[in-house]
Amino acid sequence: MSWQDEIDEIxxxxxxxxxxxxxxxxxxxxxxGRLTVRERIDALTDAGSFHEIGALAGKASYDKQGNLEDxxxxxxxxxxxxINGRRVVIGGDDFTVRGGAADAKIGDKSGYAEKxxxxxRLPLIRLVDGSGGGGSVKTLExxxxxxxxxxxxxxxxxxxxxxxxVVCACMGSVAGLGAVRVTISHFSLxxxxxxxxxxxxxxxxxxxxxxxxxxxxLGGSQIHxxxxxxxxxxxxxxxxAFVQIRTFLAYLPQNVWQAPPRVESSDPVERRDESLxxxxxxxxxxxxxxxxxxxxxxxxxxxxxxxxxxxxxxVVGLARLDGYAVGIMANDTCHHGGAVNAxxxxxxxxxxxxCDTFHLPVVNLVDNxxxxxxxxxxEEGTVRLGSRALMAIYQSxxxxxxxxxxxxxxxxxxxxxxxxxxxxRYAWPSADxxxxxxxxxxxAAYRRDIEAAEDPDARRRELExxxxxxxxxxxxxxxxxxxxVIDPRDTRPLLGDWVRxxxxxxxxxxxxxxRTPRP
Numbered sequence: 472m473s474w475q476d477e478i479d480e481i482x483x484x485x486x487x488x489x490x491x492x493x494x495x496x497x498x499x500x501x502x503x504g505r506l507t508v509r510e511r512i513d514a515l516t517d518a519g520s521f522h523e524i525g526a527l528a529g530k531a532s533y534d535k536q537g538n539l540e541d542x543x544x545x546x547x548x549x550x551x552x553x554i555n556g557r558r559v560v561i562g563g564d565d566f567t568v569r570g571g572a573a574d575a576k577i578g579d580k581s582g583y584a585e586k587x588x589x590x591x592r593l594p595l596i597r598l599v600d601g602s603g604g605g606g607s608v609k610t611l612e613x614x615x616x617x618x619x620x621x622x623x624x625x626x627x628x629x630x631x632x633x634x635x636x637v638v639c640a641c642m643g644s645v646a647g648l649g650a651v652r653v654t655i656s657h658f659s660l661x662x663x664x665x666x667x668x669x670x671x672x673x674x675x676x677x678x679x680x681x682x683x684x685x686x687x688x689l690g691g692s693q694i695h696x697x698x699x700x701x702x703x704x705x706x707x708x709x710x711x712a713f714v715q716i717r718t719f720l721a722y723l724p725q726n727v728w729q730a731p732p733r734v735e736s737s738d739p740v741e742r743r744d745e746s747l748x749x750x751x752x753x754x755x756x757x758x759x760x761x762x763x764x765x766x767x768x769x770x771x772x773x774x775x776x777x778x779x780x781x782x783x784x785x786v787v788g789l790a791r792l793d794g795y796a797v798g799i800m801a802n803d804t805c806h807h808g809g810a811v812n813a814x815x816x817x818x819x820x821x822x823x824x825x826c827d828t829f830h831l832p833v834v835n836l837v838d839n840x841x842x843x844x845x846x847x848x849x850e851e852g853t854v855r856l857g858s859r860a861l862m863a864i865y866q867s868x869x870x871x872x873x874x875x876x877x878x879x880x881x882x883x884x885x886x887x888x889x890x891x892x893x894x895x896r897y898a899w900p901s902a903d904x905x906x907x908x909x910x911x912x913x914x915a916a917y918r919r920d921i922e923a924a925e926d927p928d929a930r931r932r933e934l935e936x937x938x939x940x941x942x943x944x945x946x947x948x949x950x951x952x953x954x955x956v957i958d959p960r961d962t963r964p965l966l967g968d969w970v971r972x973x974x975x976x977x978x979x980x981x982x983x984x985x986r987t988p989r990p
Contacts, residue, residue, distance in 0.1 A: 492567025
């Protein structure tokens with residue numbers, strides 16, 4: 472009367488599934504310096520927490536008596552697990568079975584993973600390898616006909632972006648649909664030398680353009696983490712990838728109906744860092760390291776930078792203040808003098824969307840000389856992308872505070888906060904603002920006067936010196952044009968007070984926004 476025989480058969484098939492593409496293909500994966508999908512899941516998640524869904528899905532053959540002869544598992548492994556004690560949905564492509572191509576998938580396991588994450592309101596992690604369930608011409612031979620491309624389940628994919636954190640890791644050579652899956656995420660990464668991402672791989676490119684191209688040359692991490700911005704972070708190894716995924720998720724809530732989790736901090740919120748008194752040079756043309764300011768203000772060792780190699784004039788990342796998770800945005804004078812160019816604008820837009828979606832208050836450290844100018848900036852569409860970034864800021868509803876540490880000029884400078892709202896902000900004594908810098912503005916405003924002078928350069932310097940007296944932030948404070956000019960060393964204590972108030976507001980704002988983030 473027992474069902475033990477059937478249970479034994481289930482266990483046997485589960486063992487066959489764990490064998491993946493077989494010893495030879497697993498060894499080939501290891502020889503290429505890559506883990507298998509099951510090893511990746513085990514390395515990323517809390518020990519023993521992975522509960523697989525759909526392990527029995529695969530292609531089976533039977534003898535005449537109905538006994539199982541052979542079994543090839545589906546090349547997508549998925550289930551639920553825990554990361555730092557918090558439940559997630561995780562799925563990954565098994566490259567040892569047809570390179571993760573669609574002709575080896577059974578059912579829509581990846582689509583089921585998305586539906587599970589959406590309806591159970593759990594973060595989704597995709598470990599994408601190969602085509603990521605994308606097409607293969609071998610499908611034509613198998614089904615006997617071609618088909619019109621369609622993105623089945625794409626509505627679920629879009630909905631996910633508005634309600635739960637979505638993390639995608641490019642773990643190998645990823646093309647087509649797999650590449651698209653990587654980019655539709657809140658955080659994505661590639662592994663240096665081991666990952667490649669392309670619309671179409673080298674064989675198709677060679678066929679189309681008539682010359683061979685290497686995988687890294689076509690779509691290596693140096694392209695997408697530093698040039699195209701298609702992925703956020705570049706890491707050195709698979710283990711580094713798992714560390715960054717765990718770190719990123721630690722700052723975010725499980726879904727938009729929850730507030731970001733707070734952790735205990737041993738760094739006193741009243742700490743006043745003496746280095747902040749002299750970090751800004753008196754020479755306005757001199758650069759400084761803005762990351763040193765960030766590290767001095769936030770909780771010790773909590774700053775997690777995102778997209779460092781792209782849009783380099785803007786630094787963005789996640790950090791903690793008194794244990795509370797916040798978004799950090801800062802201009803980097805070491806690149807374009809901190810001016811916002813096209814790539815920095817796109818980076819700003821995506822980051823603000825991320826913070827707004829998951830209720831992360833934003834601290835903006837402002838040293839913004841304006842949008843980048845010049846022929847190249849115009850050709851790159853800086854003004855349009857800059858407009859999109861400004862709209863992202865003004866459409867956001869999260870608590871926001873700006874600390875103007877030096878320059879704040881022009882339309883881009885006006886995007887330091889939401890001026891139609893409270894626009895909470897503090898200024899350092901080094902603050903410098905206006906529609907234009909005096910140095911360039913004098914040349915435009917007093918052009919005829921300067922050109923008519925016997926010594927135009929001397930007249931220009933005379934006019935600049937005359938206007939310099941109005942430059943002090945204290946003059947602006949007298950007119951209540953800035954609310955507070957503060958001792959830079961007071962920045963952390965003031966932000967600590969602000970973030971506590973911000974997290975009292977956040978519970979009233981929980982739930983999805985009217986739009987999904989822009990990938």
